[in-house]
Structure formats: structure tokens, C-alpha cells
Amino acid sequence: PDTPLILGLESSCDDTAAALVRGREVLSSVVLGQAELHSAFGGVVPEIAARAHAEKLDICVAAAIRQAGVTLRGVDAIAVTAGPGLIGGVLSGVMLAKGLAAGLDRPLIGVNHLAGHALTPRLTDDLPFPYLMLLVSGGHCQFLIVRGPHDFTRLGGTIDDAPGEAFDKTARLLGLPQPGGPSVQKAAETGDPTRFRLPRPLLDRPGCDMSFSGLKTAVLRQRDALIADQGGLHSRDVADLCAGFQDALRDVLVEKTRRALALYLDEAPASPGFAIAGGVAANTPLRAALTMLCAEQGVTFTAPPLALCTDNAAMIAYAGGALFAAGTKHDMTLSARPRWPL
Numbered sequence: 170p171d172t173p174l175i176l177g178l179e180s181s182c183d184d185t186a187a188a189l190v191r192g193r194e195v196l197s198s199v200v201l202g203q204a205e206l207h208s209a210f211g212g213v214v215p216e217i218a219a220r221a222h223a224e225k226l227d228i229c230v231a232a233a234i235r236q237a238g239v240t241l242r243g244v245d246a247i248a249v250t251a252g253p254g255l256i257g258g259v260l261s262g263v264m265l266a267k268g269l270a271a272g273l274d275r276p277l278i279g280v281n282h283l284a285g286h287a288l289t290p291r292l293t294d295d296l297p298f299p300y301l302m303l304l305v306s307g308g309h310c311q312f313l314i315v316r317g318p319h320d321f322t323r324l325g326g327t328i329d330d331a332p333g334e335a336f337d338k339t340a341r342l343l344g345l346p347q348p349g350g351p352s353v354q355k356a357a358e359t360g361d362p363t364r365f366r367l368p369r370p371l372l373d374r375p376g377c378d379m380s381f382s383g384l385k386t387a388v389l390r391q392r393d394a395l396i397a398d399q400g401g402l403h404s405r406d407v408a409d410l411c412a413g414f415q416d417a418l419r420d421v422l423v424e425k426t427r428r429a430l431a432l433y434l435d436e437a438p439a440s441p442g443f444a445i446a447g448g449v450a451a452n453t454p455l456r457a458a459l460t461m462l463c464a465e466q467g468v469t470f471t472a473p474p475l476a477l478c479t480d481n482a483a484m485i486a487y488a489g490g491a492l493f494a495a496g497t498k499h500d501m502t503l504s505a506r507p508r509w510p511l
């Protein structure tokens with residue numbers, strides 16, 4: 170009863186979400202995706218996203234309240250993603266949060282979307298600070314040492330595409346359905362990863378930065394060469410290209426994780442832990458390789474359940490609760506930030 174009940178709102182990309190969280194208990198988590206609104210355009214259209222968030226946010230809040238079996242009056246604080254993200258969507262969330270905070274006379278907490286992802290492993294697991302996190306999704310790719318709700322050290326990240334984006338573009342190039350991650354993974358199961366040797370970008374350079382756009386370009390070149398050669402693509406070619414692509418991406422992520430772990434372990438954390446989050450964390454071969462790497466290094470491997478790995482508002486409510494407990498409180502001057510590095 171002493172632990173505050175937090176309402177969380179998320180609208181920074183193409184998912185509209187609301188959740189009620191008390192401490193580590195998720196009372197409800199409602200996510201309305203917009204995939205079908207954007208599918209015809211081959212990417213998220215900011216204007217369409219913003220409009221949909223504005224239309225759907227209060228429906229999400231009402232559903233989250235109903236499913237949690239609480240009342241709006243019972244909410245102790247309102248946490249909202251204040252960035253980074255598509256500005257129209259972030260604004261929709263921040264405006265609703267301000268309205269609720271003012272109307273209910275409750276504290277308002279602006280949460281960094283990336284901090285939401287980065288703190289999620291602590292919502293479901295007993296993972297002590299500091300831990301190393303790899304955030305890999307359609308929009309993000311970075312290594313963070315997570316030291317506390319306010320305290321992150323970025324060790325590196327992608328300098329161009331995020332891995333999920335590379336999966337999605339590869340799927341599009343090969344005529345596979347969206348989202349690309351699951352369909353490429355499935356096609357790769359029957360493929361020969363050695364037939365096409367795809368590049369492992371930036372592995373020859375020190376540090377934890379990554380690059381994935383060259384990988385997608387390599388898939389495009391191979392595809393075009395096959396089409397020029399044979400007049401089309403056989404399902405065998407698609408499977409082999411997917412397997413080659415997935416192996417290359419895994420190799421890059423595993424090697425860069427090895428380097429990030431070395432930097433992290435240099436600090437001699439008392440109980441070393443590694444966590445993965447974001448939609449690409451669902452990739453089975455990648456997960457298996459990272460699990461093995463962690464076992465080899467004596468580091469505990471944690472992956473939140475998928476529903477909490479992808480965009481959701483429970484992570485925002487949970488992070489908001491952690492920030493609130495640490496004394497963070499915002500007022501009506503809270504602004505929506507399209508860019509907001511941790």
C-alpha cells in the first residue's frame with residue numbers, strides 16, 4: 170500500500186501504450202500497435218503516427234485502468250515518455266500526462282524511453298546494478314552500463330541502421346513479410362549460411378561501435394546478381410541469403426558484446442550481469458550465442474519476456490516509479506524531446 174501506483178504512457182514510435190505498475194507488479198499493460206496504418210508506406214509515417222496516438226491514448230488509459238481494477242483517482246503519479254522519439258507522438262503523450270497530472274493533482278514524471286528499456290530487466294529479475302545492457306530493436310542499438318535509474322554509461326552503438334531495421338529491409342529486399350526479424354529468422358532455418366559470405370562491418374576496428382547498413386547493401390547486391398544470373402530468386406537463394414545475413418549480424422553483435430563485457434568487467438562489478446532488450450532480443454540464434462558468451466565469461470544472462478522487451482508502457486511506469494523513488498518530479502514545463510541521449 171505504501172508503494173505508489175504509477176500510470177505509464179508511451180507514444181514515442183508506432184505503439185500507443187498505457188500501463189499500471191506498483192513497484193515490480195504490473196497490474197495492466199495495454200499496447201495498441203499501428204503496423205497496419207504504416208504498412209503500405211514501408212516505414213513509420215510520423216504524421217500518421219502522431220494522429221493515431223492522439224486518437225488512441227485515452228482509450229489505452231481507460232483500458233489499462235479497467236484491466237488493473239483500479240480507478241484513475243487511485244493513481245499516485247503519472248509517468249510519460251518525454252523522448253527520444255517522433256516528436257508528434259511524444260507530444261501527444263506528454264500533453265495527456267500533463268492534463269491528467271493537473272486534473273488529478275498528482276506528480277508528473279518524464280521518462281527517457283531508452284531508460285525505460287534499460288531498466289526493464291529489474292522489473293522482472295533480481296538484477297543488481299551495475300549491469301551491462303544491449304538494447305537492440307528496430308530503432309535502437311547500443312551498449313549501456315546501467316548503474317542506477319539516473320546513471321548510464323554508453324559504451325557504443327550503431328553509427329547507421331539498427332539491427333531490427335536491417336532485418337526489416339532485408340525481408341523487404343527478399344520479398345518476405347514484415348516485421349522482417351521473425352520472417353528472416355524463419356527462412357534462415359533452412360538456409361546455408363556459408364553460401365554467401367556477407368561482410369562483418371567494423372569488426373576490424375576497435376571499440377563497441379557497430380554498422381549494419383553495409384550488410385543490407387551486401388544482401389541487395391547478392392540478390393541483384395542472382396536475379397541477373399538466373400532471372401529470379403529461388404526459395405533456396407532466399408533461405409541462404411537470410412542465413413548468411415543473420416550469421417553476419419550475430420557475429421558482429423557477439424564480438425562487440427565481448428568487447429563491451431571486457432570494459433564492464435574491468436570495473437570489477439560484485440555480481441556481473443548482462444541483459445538484452447528490444448525486439449531483436451527475440452532472435453533465437455542471437456540469444457543462444459549471447460547466452461553462451463555470458464556463461465563463458467561468468468556473467469549472469471537476463472532477457473525480459475518479449476512483451477516487455479518491445480515497446481510498452483509498463484517499462485515507462487516502472488522506470489517512472491524508480492525515478493520517483495529517487496526524488497524526480499517534473500512540472501508543467503516538462504518538454505517533449507525528439508533527441509535525448511541518456
Ligand code: KG4
Nearest residue numbers: 306307308333348349350448449451452479
Ligand atoms: O523493440 P521493437 O518492438 O520496436 C521498435 O524498435 O520500434 O523492435 C521491433 C524490431 C523489428 O525491426 C523486428 O523485425 C525485430 O524487432 N524483430 C526481430 C525478431 N522479432 C522482432 N529481429 C530478429 N529476430 C526476431 N525473431
Ligand code: ZN
Nearest residue numbers: 286306479480
Ligand atoms: Zn523502444
